[in-house]
Structure formats: C-alpha cells, structure tokens
Amino acid sequence: MYYPVNFNLIYILLEIITAFIFGGLLLGLHRKVMARIQGRPGPPIVQHLLHTFKFYIKELSIPNTSSMPLYVAIVLAMDAVWILALIVGPILGGSFLIIIMCYAVHKVAEHGIGLASGSPYTKLGSTRAVLSATAEMPLIAVPALVFFKTDTLLLDGIINYQIVNGSLFTQLPLVALAMFVLVLSKTPYSPFGIVWGKDIVSGYKTEHFGVIRGVMMMGEILAFFALLWCFITIFFGGIITAPLAYMVAMTGITVILAFICALTPMVAPYHAVMIQWIFAILAVVNVLLI
Amino acid sequence: MAYFDYLPHLVLFTIGTLIGLEISYKWHSEPFVKKKIEPVPLILALIGGGLMIFYAPLGLLFIGFVIGMRPGYGIYESVIGILFALILWVTL
Amino acid sequence: MGKENEIKNKILAIVTSIPLLLGIFLNLPLAVTIAILVVFVPISTYYVGLVLMARAKNKEDEEKRKKITFTGY
Amino acid sequence: MEERNLTIDLDLFDNIYRNLSVIWCIKMNDIVDINGLIIGHFPFVDIVPYITPFSLALVATIVTFTVFLAISNPEYRSITRFKEDVVRKETVEKKEARFRRFMTILCGVALIGVVTTGDIFNFALFVSLTGISNIGIFAGIKDTHVLDAAFQYGLVLMICSLPLFGGVALILANTGTLSLGVLGNLPSNQIINVGRTLLLIGAVGEGALAPFFATKVEMIRAKGAPFINMMHLSSLMVFTRIIELLLILG
Incomplete structure (x- = not known):
C-alpha cells in the first residue's frame, strides 16, 4: 500500500504545511516570471508568502456596515474547504466530485465575501463571481467526460487507469485544455480573473485586510496547489507519479500560466464567460469525436 | 514517500531567500544599478551547488540566499550555481 | 480593540488549538482527524493571527517597526 | 513505481457489499466508483438514502452554511443621493428579514434533502422545493428590478418543473424503479438517456444555472447578504449533486 494505513493528524498537517509553502513559492514564481516577461525586475520569489505573513500582524478592522458573523466565517470557510480538498485529493486519493464541490463552495465563498461587507466594490466583485460561476460550470463537466472514459471518479482509480492505458492527456486533449482554462481562471492576474479585476478596485477583496486577508490568502494558496494537483493527476497521472515529479510539473505549469497571464489583457466579463464556454464546448466535441 | x-x-x-533579501539590502542600499558578478554571492552559490549533491536542503539554503537577493541582483550568480549543481549531478 | 477583547482572543486561540494538540498526541480515527483539521485549523489560525496582531501593536519598538524599509514587511 | 492501491480495506468492502446486495440486489455499483465507499444506508421501503464521503461533505457544508447564514445580520448599504449632504445607511427591515431568514433555513433543509436522498423522485421534489424557497427569499424585497427578475426566475422555475418530473417519470416507466442504488446497477439505454437529459434541463432551470443565470445576476442586486448567498449556495449544490446523479444513472 502506498500510504500508511493510519493517517494521523501530524501526517496530514505536515502535508498541508508543505502544500502551503510550496503553493506560496509557486505564486511568487508566477509573479516573478510575469515581471521578467514585462521587463521588470519583479519581486523576490518569497514575496507572496511574505505578504501572507505580513497580513497576520496588520491591524484588522471590520467595517461598520458588514453583516457580522458572516464577514469572518465565510473567509474561514474558504480556508476550510481547501483544506478538505487537500485531504481528499493528494492525501487520500478520494472522489474527484468532492474537489468539484470544494470548487463550488469556493465560488459561494467569493460571492459571500463580496456581499458581506456592504461596499459597492465588493458587491460588484461578488456579482461578477456569480457571472463567472456560470462560465466555469460547463468546464466542471470535465469530471463527467473523464468518467465516461475511465468508469471511475476516484482519483486513485483515475491514476490506476492511466498507468494501464496511458495518460488521459493524449486521449482527451481538448478536455485537458478546458481544465487548464479552469486552472488559469483561478490564477492571479489571469485574463479571466474578472472577479478581482483592478477596474473594480480589488473586486471582492477590497474591504478585507488584516488578519482576515492573511487567512484568505492562505486559502487561495491552497486552492492553487490543489487545482494544479488535480490537473496533473487527472491528465498526466500515468507519467507523473512521484512527489518530486509532481513538484517539477507544477513549477512548469506555473511558468506556462505566468506566460499566459503576462501576455494577455483582462477580458471583459461577458467575453470571459463566452471564451470559457467555447473551451467547454470544445471539450464536449472531443468526447463526441471519440 | x-x-x-x-x-x-x-x-x-524559504529561510535562505529571506536571509538573502535582508542581507542584500544591507549590502546595496543605493538605487538599482546594473551590476557585474559579485564575488561573495558567487562563492555562496557555488557552495550551494556543491552541497546539493550531498544534502539538498542545505544546498537549497545557500542557493536560496542568492536567488532571494534584492531584485536585480544575484541573477548570474544563481544561474552559475544551478548550472554547477547540474554539472555535478550529471558527472557524479 | 480593548484589553478585554485581547484576553478573550487569547483564550479563544488556546481553546481552538486544543483539538489540534489532542490530535497530535492521541491517535484519533480518520474521520475525526479530518473534522478537526477542517474545522479548527482555519479558526485557530484566525485567532492566533488576532493575538499576533495585538502583540505587534503593543510592542515598545513601534517606532522602529514603523520605519520605512526597502523590504516593506 | 510503487503501487498506489485503493486505500480501502477489502474485507470491510466485501462485508458492505454483502449487506447491500440483500436489499439492492447488486454486486457492483456506479455509486462506489463515483463517490467512494458507501458508509451507511437507511433502508426504508423503497427510498434508500445512502451515506458516502461525498454526501457527508455536502451535508456538512450545507449545515454549516445554513447555520451561519441564519445567525448573521443583514449588511448595511451606504446610499448617497444627489443634492443631499447625508450618507444613509439602509438595511433590511426587521419584519422582512424574519421572513427571508425563515426561507433561508427552509432552503437549507431542502438542500440537505437534495444531497442525501437515494430516490430520484424525492430528488426532484427537493430540487423544486429549493426553487420555491429561493423565490421566497426574493419575494419580500421592495425593489422593482429585483422583483422583475424574480418573476422571470419564477416563470423558468415553473416551466422547468415539467422536464424535471417528466425525466423522473420516463426513468420510472423504463426501469420500474426510482432507487438510485438499483439504477446505478442497470445498463443505460436510449430512453434513460432522454430521461437524464430532461432531468438535467429541469435541475438547471430550478437552480438558475448556466443558461438561465441572467435572472440570478439581476436578483442578487438586492439587500440582505446572508439570504442572497443562500441562493448561490443552493444552485451550486444542486449542480454538484446533479452531476453525481447523472453519472450514476449512466
């Protein structure tokens, strides 16, 4: 058996901490590569982690207009959901649908974070979160398409299928593209990042600073790690198996994402929805062709 | 595993990058000027590259020191260090 | 934030990290472990963050902390 | 490479299958392939709610969200008007908030039904109940835009209940059962596929998902953050559940 039978808390906690640090470094690398492409020196790689820790010692002030327990609880929910996703995905190799659920709850949390503060900017961000959810939902049809191919949605089962039959990337390339767009839309500064676009100050994050922002950034780092992990597992599971290979692959994908983010402008909300729909339809076409 | x-x-x-960031700001408090290769970071990078073979975390500490230096500094040094580590890894 | 609030935060920080410590020392079943991690890690990070914030605010070398540095953290 | 076997105790697995096979007459099931191990099930006569890690996670999420949304106060909205020197803070009226809070809790309860039930007819019922309670959340708002959007959403809701229950009826007529445990074992055919498509259309309409989202975006302009958030939660949870259901039927 691959993992020890007794998963104790220390084991899982260490995995989560590793994912946190590695994800933070990846996001730092993302910013660095973007800066180099645009001809700037860029921040140090550790900058994103530093930001997260920095917010821990900054003063937290809660707006007078906010709806109170929700304002804090929804940010904690965002964190909790990705911890669950990490436990189900990389550690237990459980059902992919649970990770899809985590993604859906992440969307709900974005919406709630925006609504709870009472500021018009965050409200706009949360409206865009609803709008972009409708675009990303078709992409989440990816699990269905993968299921028709592999007859299982357990991540361990998908890995086993790929070890026997070769990577899904070669069998369902357009579905992989759709999933890649899904990962891209969760990357900071991405063309589809309409939720936190700078045209609406910072989108749903505008009113969140201090400790709460630190917690939120933790959740985002874990989300980035978990989504990258899922992408690699589902489409390259036959080739990439060892943890070190996973890390190298994640770094590679981050560099590709940074290239895309640096070279594309942010698209308008309705265009973002439209483009993501096109990729989802392409994925369905791929399945119909096979 | x-x-x-x-x-x-x-x-x-991470610790290496943090130390590098702090110390390089002590070394260079002037506005950014394009620099040639400096001796101390180069030595550190080479040490890091060498240690990568024996005990990778320690090697990463030294290489991280050079990578994490103030933006714009320590680029060539870190590339040389990584290349050195790669050469060692291929030959040994 | 008042003094009472700080004490309350400290107590809550300790209380919310007790289950994590328990999980480290006892060998709990997997379902309980997952529940503890999912529920208490975010909450305890939040309250520990509040305590750290209060500490940073109360530090005597506040002036020093406020001094602008290049690293900016 | 090292083997990365399923981390499932095989003896336990066999035992559970033996127990299940008495009731569901099955040996292998799509549910296990999709959700992981079945932890437990409640054999009522025809309705068999089952617990998997997936449904546990969903139920935990929904319960937590419902509790927090029910206890939080609605947010204030700062409003400035032209030619006025004051900034007003507006919020939901107490009486209105009470009704909407009740509808939020009702929606949460309906959602728990949606994600735990093991019977497609009950699934359809609970989904339409979430739709109704969503309308209830928005019915008390005194805002023309929002009420217009809610009216249109209500129309979609009523139209979509036909394909929703029609799909269930087709599947029942074709297979003679509504229990997901049995359906997961049956091979799919053309009629079941049509039924699945109808079910998908129905659930998408009830949950205000992808093609019908325009009304939703208009509706969330209303005040009262916790209550509005429940609607988004309900539509996404219905969506996650409908993926599982469609895959089990196939």
Missing part, C-alpha cells in the same frame, strides 16, 4: 519529505527543502529554501 509523501510530499512532506520535501518540507525541509522548502523551509530551508
């Missing part, structure tokens, strides 16, 4: 086998690598790399 799990992901946290690489926790010491990551933690030491």
Whole structure:
C-alpha cells in the first residue's frame, strides 16, 4: 500500500504545511516570471508568502456596515474547504466530485465575501463571481467526460487507469485544455480573473485586510496547489507519479500560466464567460469525436 | 514517500531567500544599478551547488540566499550555481 | 480593540488549538482527524493571527517597526 | 513505481457489499466508483438514502452554511443621493428579514434533502422545493428590478418543473424503479438517456444555472447578504449533486 494505513493528524498537517509553502513559492514564481516577461525586475520569489505573513500582524478592522458573523466565517470557510480538498485529493486519493464541490463552495465563498461587507466594490466583485460561476460550470463537466472514459471518479482509480492505458492527456486533449482554462481562471492576474479585476478596485477583496486577508490568502494558496494537483493527476497521472515529479510539473505549469497571464489583457466579463464556454464546448466535441 | 519529505527543502529554501533579501539590502542600499558578478554571492552559490549533491536542503539554503537577493541582483550568480549543481549531478 | 477583547482572543486561540494538540498526541480515527483539521485549523489560525496582531501593536519598538524599509514587511 | 492501491480495506468492502446486495440486489455499483465507499444506508421501503464521503461533505457544508447564514445580520448599504449632504445607511427591515431568514433555513433543509436522498423522485421534489424557497427569499424585497427578475426566475422555475418530473417519470416507466442504488446497477439505454437529459434541463432551470443565470445576476442586486448567498449556495449544490446523479444513472 502506498500510504500508511493510519493517517494521523501530524501526517496530514505536515502535508498541508508543505502544500502551503510550496503553493506560496509557486505564486511568487508566477509573479516573478510575469515581471521578467514585462521587463521588470519583479519581486523576490518569497514575496507572496511574505505578504501572507505580513497580513497576520496588520491591524484588522471590520467595517461598520458588514453583516457580522458572516464577514469572518465565510473567509474561514474558504480556508476550510481547501483544506478538505487537500485531504481528499493528494492525501487520500478520494472522489474527484468532492474537489468539484470544494470548487463550488469556493465560488459561494467569493460571492459571500463580496456581499458581506456592504461596499459597492465588493458587491460588484461578488456579482461578477456569480457571472463567472456560470462560465466555469460547463468546464466542471470535465469530471463527467473523464468518467465516461475511465468508469471511475476516484482519483486513485483515475491514476490506476492511466498507468494501464496511458495518460488521459493524449486521449482527451481538448478536455485537458478546458481544465487548464479552469486552472488559469483561478490564477492571479489571469485574463479571466474578472472577479478581482483592478477596474473594480480589488473586486471582492477590497474591504478585507488584516488578519482576515492573511487567512484568505492562505486559502487561495491552497486552492492553487490543489487545482494544479488535480490537473496533473487527472491528465498526466500515468507519467507523473512521484512527489518530486509532481513538484517539477507544477513549477512548469506555473511558468506556462505566468506566460499566459503576462501576455494577455483582462477580458471583459461577458467575453470571459463566452471564451470559457467555447473551451467547454470544445471539450464536449472531443468526447463526441471519440 | 509523501510530499512532506520535501518540507525541509522548502523551509530551508524559504529561510535562505529571506536571509538573502535582508542581507542584500544591507549590502546595496543605493538605487538599482546594473551590476557585474559579485564575488561573495558567487562563492555562496557555488557552495550551494556543491552541497546539493550531498544534502539538498542545505544546498537549497545557500542557493536560496542568492536567488532571494534584492531584485536585480544575484541573477548570474544563481544561474552559475544551478548550472554547477547540474554539472555535478550529471558527472557524479 | 480593548484589553478585554485581547484576553478573550487569547483564550479563544488556546481553546481552538486544543483539538489540534489532542490530535497530535492521541491517535484519533480518520474521520475525526479530518473534522478537526477542517474545522479548527482555519479558526485557530484566525485567532492566533488576532493575538499576533495585538502583540505587534503593543510592542515598545513601534517606532522602529514603523520605519520605512526597502523590504516593506 | 510503487503501487498506489485503493486505500480501502477489502474485507470491510466485501462485508458492505454483502449487506447491500440483500436489499439492492447488486454486486457492483456506479455509486462506489463515483463517490467512494458507501458508509451507511437507511433502508426504508423503497427510498434508500445512502451515506458516502461525498454526501457527508455536502451535508456538512450545507449545515454549516445554513447555520451561519441564519445567525448573521443583514449588511448595511451606504446610499448617497444627489443634492443631499447625508450618507444613509439602509438595511433590511426587521419584519422582512424574519421572513427571508425563515426561507433561508427552509432552503437549507431542502438542500440537505437534495444531497442525501437515494430516490430520484424525492430528488426532484427537493430540487423544486429549493426553487420555491429561493423565490421566497426574493419575494419580500421592495425593489422593482429585483422583483422583475424574480418573476422571470419564477416563470423558468415553473416551466422547468415539467422536464424535471417528466425525466423522473420516463426513468420510472423504463426501469420500474426510482432507487438510485438499483439504477446505478442497470445498463443505460436510449430512453434513460432522454430521461437524464430532461432531468438535467429541469435541475438547471430550478437552480438558475448556466443558461438561465441572467435572472440570478439581476436578483442578487438586492439587500440582505446572508439570504442572497443562500441562493448561490443552493444552485451550486444542486449542480454538484446533479452531476453525481447523472453519472450514476449512466
């Protein structure tokens, strides 16, 4: 058996901490590569982690207009959901649908974070979160398409299928593209990042600073790690198996994402929805062709 | 075999970058000027590259020091260090 | 934030990290472990963050902390 | 490479299958392939709610969200008007908030039904109940835009209940059962596929998902953050559940 039978808390906690640090470094690398492409020196790689820790010692002030327990609880929910996703995905190799659920709850949390503060900017961000959810939902049809191919949605089962039959990337390339767009839309500064676009100050994050922002950034780092992990597992599971290979692959994908983010402008909300729909339809076409 | 086998690598790399950031700002408080290769970071990078073969976390600490230096500084040094480590890894 | 609030935060920080410590020392079943991690890690990070914030605010070398540095953290 | 076997105790697995096979007459099931191990099930006569890690996670999420949304106060909205020197803070009226809070809790309860039930007819019932309670959340708002959007959403809701229950009826007529445990074992055919498509259309309409989202975006302009958030939660949870259901039927 691959993992020890007794998963104790220390084991899982260490995995989560590793994912946190590695994800933070990846996001730092993302910013660095973007800066180099645009001809700037860029921040140090550790900058994103530093930001997260920095917010821990900054003063937290809660707006007078906010709806109170929700304002804090929804940010904690965002964190909790990705911890669950990490436990189900990389550690237990459980059902992919649970990770899809985590993604859906992440969307709900974005919406709630925006609504709870009472500021018009965050409200706009949360409206865009609803709008972009409708675009990303078709992409989440990816699990269905993968299921028709592999007859299982357990991540361990998908890995086993790929070890026997070769990577899904070669069998369902357009579905992989759709999933890649899904990962891209969760990357900071991405063309589809309409939720936190700078045209609406910072989108749903505008009113969140201090400790709460630190917690939120933790959740985002874990989300980035978990989504990258899922992408690699589902489409390259036959080739990439060892943890070190996973890390190298994640770094590679981050560099590709940074290239895309640096070279594309942010698209308008309705265009973002439209483009993501096109990729989802392409994925369905791929399945119909096979 | 799990992901946290690489926790010491990551933690030491992060600490290395932090120290590098702090110390390089002590070294260079002037506005950014394009620099040639400096001796001290080069030596540190070479040490790091050499240590990568024997004990990777410690090597990452030294290489991280050079990578994490103030933006714009320590680029060539870190590239040389990584190349040195690669050459060692291929030859040994 | 008043003094009472700080004490309350400290107590809550300790209380919310007790289950994590328990999980480290006892060998709990997997379902309980997952529940503890999912529920208490975010909450305890939040309250520990509040305590750290209060500490940073109360530090005597506040002036020093406020001094602008290049690293900016 | 090292083997990365399923981390499932095989003896336990066999035992559970033996127990299940008495009731569901099955040996292998799509549910296990999709959701992981079945932890437990409640054998009522025809309705068999089952617990998997997936449904546990969903139920935990929904319960937590419902509790927090029910206890939080609605947010204030700062409003400035032209030619006025004051900034007003507006919020939901107490009486209105009470009704909407009740509808939020009702929606949460309906959602728990949606994600735990093991019977497609009950699934359809609970989904339409979430739709109704969503309308209830928005019915008390005194805002023309929002009420217009809610009216249109209500129309979609009523139209979509036909394909929703029609799909269930087709599947029942074709297979003679509504229990997901049995359906997961049956091979799919053309009629079941049509039924699945109808079910998908129905659930998408009830949950205000992808093609019908325009009304939703208009509706969330209303005040009262916790209550509005429940609607988004309900539509996304219905969506996650409908993926599982469609895959089990196939």
